[in-house]
């Protein structure tokens with residue numbers, strides 16, 4: 001009988017390394033494979049998928065093992081990519097002339113398996129999130145365990161162990177005096193929550209004029225309205241909405257790169273703005289040390305120290321957006337540790353669940369939470385439907401445990417050294433402006449925007465998954481990547497960049 005999602009009654013359904021068809025082919029006898037084939041035919045019939053549409057995908061599914069039934073339907077329907085092209089939005093992609101998308105049917109370790117059987121070494125960690133790689137037994141287990149008790153329950157008027165355990169862990173890990181946790185849905189929402197916390201804090205104190213934000217250029221904080229309003233007005237991709245976004249203050253982006261000698265003049269633009277407008281500024285918001293989607297820039301920890309000092313001097317809250325940098329990416333657990341400072345409000349997301357589910361957190365101090373609760377209306381004005389979703393919380397706790405029990409520091413250091421060496425040949429190319437590496441992030445900045453469709457295809461042809469944007473070709477691989485796979489990534493970047 002057909003059951004939910006997988007094909008459990010098939011003898012091969014429990015196959016662990018389902019992404020390695022060749023290996024499985026060797027391990028199983030012809031008879032076992034024939035059994036599987038019969039089993040699969042039966043299921044396809046039950047699903048009502050005409051055999052004329054099965055094609056060669058049948059054999060691939062046969063060897064991959066646990067292919068979701070719904071996914072299977074898609075694999076066997078000739079039309080699914082046409083449907084995708086005609087109806088499905090992809091991030092920042094035209095619906096009229098969409099860039100090609102690559103069909104992925106499985107992912108395991110550091111490999112993405114394409115529908116045609118090709119396996120790509122992942123150099124993106126699914127946008128900074130999948131730090132442990134894909135299909136980790138520990139994370140799968142945490143989710144299955146949690147499903148047995150409950151997948152979701154509202155957080156209003158109810159609490160549950162998965163959320164509390166995660167909250168405890170986050171407070172333990174983040175720098176004091178952070179000790180209050182607000183769980184929400186995604187990075188952008190965490191930023192909205194942080195902004196609302198800051199504004200409501202001052203409102204509750206009767207300081208209603210303090211409702212503006214101060215940030216730095218080249219920042220990126222997400223795609224929702226509050227978040228867009230503090231993204232760089234040009235590189236932040238939201239220029240089109242500028243007419244309806246609230247206007248905030250933007251200081252120059254830090255000029256001092258990470259590792260460069262500190263130059264005091266670098267903070268002048270920020271210092272001038274905060275001095276002039278602190279009476280109306282509720283909070284400063286910025287990405288610590290690494291500005292991600294706004295330009296992949298790494299800046300001096302001294303800058304961050306000055307920002308903290310100035311916020312204290314002028315009574316302005318400091319929001320650090322660690323959504324991209326959190327959980328070890330820069331070589332420290334949180335990037336603010338490079339500067340030895342702590343924020344008043346901190347946003348976490350992306351790698352929080354090891355890339356398994358959408359979950360984010362906005363953490364703050366007791367001073368802020370008490371401040372908000374002491375004024376009208378006496379509580380914080382936010383409460384999403386999926387706040388504290390038990391599945392997301394369970395997998396987040398398991399991901400944090402996996403990270404802390406792994407030699408993640410050594411791994412990130414090793415990746416850093418290899419990225420420095422592997423990407424260095426790009427520096428001598430005439431059309432390359434800069435090559436920079438920090439922790440498990442390697443960036444090659446060209447002097448012109450890349451031709452996305454062509455470059456993406458070149459990477460896929462070379463067996464790696466790299467998704468450039470604008471002038472930037474960059475990698476932030478899962479921490480578990482081995483030396484050989486990382487060499488494939490860096491070699492592919494050097495080759496593709498040299499062709500540009």
Ligand SMILES: Cc1ncc(COP(=O)(O)O)c(C=O)c1O
Pocket residue numbers: 186187188189191220221222223287292293321322323324349350
């Ligand atoms: C620093 C930073 N903040 C916020 C976000 C938004 O997160 P999400 O895409 O989960 O909404 C991103 C996403 O790239 C980010 O890099």
